[in-house]
Amino acid sequence: MVVRDEQHRLPDDAVDRIFHALADATRRDIVRRTLGREASVSELAAAYAMSFAAVQKHVAVLEGAGLVTKHPNGRERLVRGNPDTIRRAQSLLDDYEHIWRGRIERLDALLADG
């Protein structure tokens, strides 16, 4: 029987990009905003005390990590948060929790047996 790959395992560098993208307060804020409601790049830029180009770069990093998508709308590009990638990150953290629980169970078993 072929075991179904539940969590389409991501290559290391994809995971690197996701967590790296989340390791910046401005980028996390952009994700929050665009998960709630899509926004153009200049709309986003207006919200932060930095140049348009800087915000544009942050959006590019998020897009590279798959945390947002961008689609053209007239002369604007609308940015939309991508919940799928958030869930991928969650499932990665879940794995760590599972490992830890496994350790605790082994310790418990050891105590029960001993």
Added chain:
Amino acid sequence: MVVRDEQHRLPDDAVDRIFHALADATRRDIVRRTLGREASVSELAAAYAMSFAAVQKHVAVLEGAGLVTKHPNGRERLVRGNPDTIRRAQSLLDDYEHIWRGRIERLDALLADG
């Protein structure tokens, strides 16, 4: 009534450190290992194709983020993964999911009313 602060909100730079620490495959591997079973720094260093000092730095980054703790044991320092910080990160990602769900609900309400 005082509302209980459910998710001890972390300052931005603490969150930065957590995600930054997770944005490296070697560091994620160290977390995995030490969640399952504690290990000395040199034990960890032996597992990777880089110098002892490099691994030591990775451990320091993880410790600074609260993802592992270190405690002395004779001449060794044992490194142990910290599930609490993992959970903090999970709850941060949960927030994003909630925001997204909120958006969908608003959209649904709009469709139902319209």
Added chain:
DNA sequence: ATAACGTGCAACCAGATGGTTGTACGTGAC
């Protein structure tokens, strides 16, 4: 006592990161 082990820390280096300004170009408004 001496040697080997485990760790910490500083100095150094190449490359990535996060910001800037300036230029170019398609789209929309007038």
Added chain:
DNA sequence: GTCACGTACAACCATCTGGTTGCACGTTAT
């Protein structure tokens, strides 16, 4: 058609990152 708007991209710069080597120091083993 012209001008303003929204975006993209390149060049530049200071700082951070992730690796290296070398040295110092406490602890364990012989």
